[in-house]
Amino acid sequence: MEQAEVKHPSSSRRPIIARAWSGSRNPTQIIDDLTSGIAGCDPTLIATFISSSTPYEEVVGPLSKAFPEATLVGCTTAGSLTQDCYEAGGAIAVAFDRASFSFETCLLPDLRNYSMERGCEAIETAYYHLLRELEPDRANLFAMLLVDGLSRREEEIAASAYAALDEVPVFGASAGDNLHFDTTQIFHNGHVLEDTALVVIGASSRPVEVFKFEHFRPTDEKLVITSADPEKRVVWKINAEPAAEEYARFIGVAPEALTPEVFAANPLLVRIRGEYHVRAIQKADAEGALHFFCAIDEGIVLTRAHPEDMRDNLVQNMEQITERIGRLEIALCFDCILRRLEAERLGIKKDLLPIFNRYNMIGFNTYGEQYRSLHLSQTLTGLAIGSAP
Template identity: 30%
Template sequence: MESAAAITAAHGWSGRQDAHAALDEIFNGHDFHGASLGIVFASPDYDLDALGKAVAARFPCSVVGCSTAGEICSLGYQHTGVAAAVIHGIDVRVASLDDLQSFDEQRASDLVDRLGVSEISYDEHAVMLTLLDGLCMREESLCNQIYLASGGVPMVGGSSGDNLTFNNTSVLIGDRFQRGAGICALLRAQEGIHTFIGHHYKDTGQLLVVTKADPEKRVIYELNGRPASEAYARALNFEPGALSKVEELLNPLMVKTGERFYVRGVQQLRDDGSMQLYCAIDEGVVLHVGHSSSIHERLASQLEHACKDVDPQLVLMFDCITRRLEADHMKSTTNFAHVVSDYPAIGFSTYGEHYNGVHVNQTMTGIVFGS
């Protein structure tokens, strides 16, 4: 890698629906000379074809991006706009992924070769940024295969959204937003790249064992040998059928690995007694029932810790759409905005978050670029 350069960035959000006008508002005369990476997160309400072409014309560097279920900037949660950034001072290699349904270990190995993972030196900071189609239903295997093939290079990213219509998620490849696609960028610098993960759920001590499931469909049929919806409701001291969507949102399932809990969000309690999850789950797994605490207080602590050793130039946030829905329900979006206003942030509301080979829900993952 070339000699170290200071990491700098420009970032912002625009609600203008003309793509060129939106980019003008965000970057406001910024000098793109020597840019390393462009990042674009856009509402599916945009004319994404026009935006893709405008982005390709504007950025003299590789660009990664996707459609969203809402955007994030230093003003907080946003809708129907575009959040974008340009970073200077890092080394970038980008590789796209197509035909996600047939992705396997060999393709993962080929991907990390294209990214030049073997060239990373021991004293560098490096991270793989991943963006995957949010409706591919393959994030678990994709993230795991890429992470293992890389030899454990830190991985952070998110799954694209489409404002909760669950119909048309896409990832920016070149100058086109494409369905069924993904992109992986290896980002390297001598220093100043840090990753983070966090959620605000506490373990209630209630344990549920998955006794019958279909991991590929992300469906649990039985917990503790009983119909899954019934066992889950009983764990929350509710009668079967009495749980509201809010209770499901506030009480996710979690898997404990080491000392860390990874969230497995409940999408739906189905009429046949099964549970549809947002993540795959295997039979035999022990699940912990979680309960919500303060989103904004926990987030403030997480960001303070993530940025404690650097002067942040950009904070990328991959934030589950369910966290946004919970903030809306708790009327705490203003508190969220107050927390992120202290940081040079962009991000989006995702259909799933990626962290070190794991696909999670109801979580924020992120990357801090600092000097």
């Protein structure tokens, strides 16, 4: 178990953020690890992210009951990111103390029939309720999205939240299930939900920054999507050729060699409003089509990406955040599963752990990330929270 409460100059003060990690698969042990790890905090909200390979149904309810005054939110994951672990399993909890944070949540059920108009209205209602109750010192706002990672509604949810929340910085994640692509779950106050999204709107007296970065730059090599099903995020043809075969030829491997690790090593970029963003591939199916993690459509031009060193990129970006908001109490990280697969392929996971430790990073592996109005993949998004001024 990791118990890494944030330290403060005065030992008489309780931590504004407490965090815990459990590597157990036993629900009783997981609950004990998480509750004891955040016991020093008086949480107004607890975010818990649990690997789909653990019995999460037996954890969420008891954990919520252990802190009846706190709102519990979270989801299933494709792995954990902590100072000591970057693996497929595990469960983490991050508790936000009511002395420095205020929250309002908006539950969006029945994503199959999601309406952006109704979604915007519900998010706005939650936002205005938070503003009416907000204490004057809590001027630093942010919003966290948690979305069923198999719903294919992330684009609509992100766009709705961005529109409804005015200038509030938005970040988010798609729930995972360890690359099974079978079922992903959202947690809310002890309940385990499918086909659901959560919008968690927060305010703090501490300095905060929502961030997003990736370690790729564009090349001159291009592909064009010539046949696709945007609703299902499936591409049938690239350059008028069968998609999997053409992509395999493009990156120089045999079609039968296409695996999640190969996709992680050879991402594609799309240019949106002058900036490049990753469009990562989830899988190739038996019919030769490619399934993407994000929205894709006919006529889109994709650019081959060249990777930079993930370690150097991570340090550079975290240093810049530290320069802007000061020493970090915590960086809550939503990290694409393809980033961890790339780190495993390159054998650099052990090099990343000291970096996670240096910047107090904790989070989970996702099936996609949200930033502002966009749904992305193979990126790291999150919330950095600085020390007291």
